Structures are given as C-alpha cells and as structure tokens.
Amino acid sequence: MTIHCMLNILFIGEINGKIGRQAVREILPELKKELKPDLVILNADNLAHGNGVSEPTIKEMLAIGVDAFTGGDHCFGNTGSLKVYDSDVPLLRPANYSNDAPGKGFTIIELKNGHKILLVNLIGQVFMLMDHDNPFHKVDEILSNLANNNLSAIIVDMHAEATSEKIALGHYLDGRASAVLGTHTHVMTADARISELGTALLTDVGMTGFADGVIGVDKEGIIKTFLTQIKSSHVIPESGRSVFNAVFLQIDPKTKKTKSIKPITKYININ
Secondary structure, eight states: OOOOSSEEEEEEOEEBHHHHHHHHHHHHHHHHHHHOOSEEEEEOTBTTTTSSOOHHHHHHHHHTTOOEEEOOTTTTSOGGGGGGGGSSSOBOOOTTSOTTSSSOSEEEEEOTTSOEEEEEEEEOOTTOSSOOOOHHHHHHHHHHHSTTSOOSEEEEEEEOSOHHHHHHHHHHTTTTOSEEEEESSSSOOSOOEEOTTSOEEESOOOEEEESSSBTTBOHHHHHHHHHHSSOOOOOOOSSEEEEEEEEEEEEETTTTEEEEEEEEEEEEEEO
C-alpha cells in the first residue's frame, strides 16, 4: 500500500444555493487535477436554496468529487431532509448540538491510501441564536475518546460568528489539531497561518456563491432591511458572478502537523 509523503486536503467555503453549487461543478474538477487532494470537504450549511441540505444536493456534490460535508446553524433548516443525517452519507452537523438532534458531529474518514482523518464540526456560542453546548469542552471529549485511533490528521470546522471565539479555539487546540477552519460569516479572512506546533488556522474560509450581493444574497433586499429596519426577503440569484472560496492544506501524516496552508479565491460567471 502506497503512503503519500503529505496529505492534501481541500476545504471549500460554505456553499450558498444553486449558484454556489454550479460554481463548484465548474471549478472543482480542474482544481482537483491541479492540487490532487486526498480529501475534499465542503461546508454545506446553505447548500439547498441557502437553507440546510437536501438529499439531491448532497448527491450532486458527491457526484463531482466532494468526499465529506460539515454544517452549522442552518444545517436543519430544510426539515424535510433530516433523514439524510442518519444515512451513510459523510454529512456532519455540529457536535455540540443537542444529543437529540439527528446525525453526528465528527467522523473518521479512512482514505484509500490507508490514512485516517478525523473531521470534527463545532458551532460557536457567541452571537449565535441557539444555546449550544460549550464547543471547547465538546472537542476535548471527542479528542480524548479518539486519541488511540492512529489518526493522520485532525480537521476542525468551527462554525461561529465571533472571530475571537474561532481564534481562541485555534489556540486551545494548538498542537492537538492539524487545522482549525472557521466558517459562517461568508467572508474569507486574511489571516491564514500555521503555529509553531503545526496547527493551521484560518478565521473564516469564506463562501462559494453569488459574489455581487451581500454575503451571497441579492443586495437590494438587504439594503432595504437596513434602511427600514423591517426584514425583507433574502433572494439568492441563480445567475451572475460567483465566488469560490476554499483553503488547501498539506499535512504531514506522521506528525499530524500542517506544513502549508493556501487560501483560494476564484470567480466565475454563471449563466
């Protein structure tokens, strides 16, 4: 069995609706040829019409080469598709959701080359609507229970509003996780770095979706909301310029340390 010298991980920022899925369909195949990732992860919190997931949209992404999915505060927005969380699809919801919620918050993915990657999904507490369990305590529990699983990498998606909370978790997991990747704000931050102990941190990976609105939504309704203080409908355009945000990691499987981190931003016109 051949073992790669480095593990190549591609994490795609939060997909927002059909235009975001179309951007992934257009961009991912060539990007996979270029980067040769061993694992492609995608945050699917707004995959289906900007609100949770559906079985067809998950299958659509699997068909073009996505391997695993994480979620966030909208993951259960599409209540008609909750059963997909209890299927064999590698789809996570935040681990610090209620224990009564469907699905699971972490998984060990075994690659064809024999490496095992632990993927953990968490959600923040600061400025978030629900009273979620403490993500710091939850990730401690997960890591302590899985410490002897001969892991080659540990990737944590921290879905949170506050930059401070995401950065704090990165410090808390310094040397214990390969990467802490923030999601939720739909805006890629310019702080990609690797600590001396080998933990990569990006406060927010950004989004994949409509580029010329407000975090993926048509700008007119959002501006009207700010002007009137009355919430207008959120409309996600299905055509126009789309942004594709992702981050590419190279991880040493012997040490679980990240050796390089590369943010990726691409634009594409969707007709």
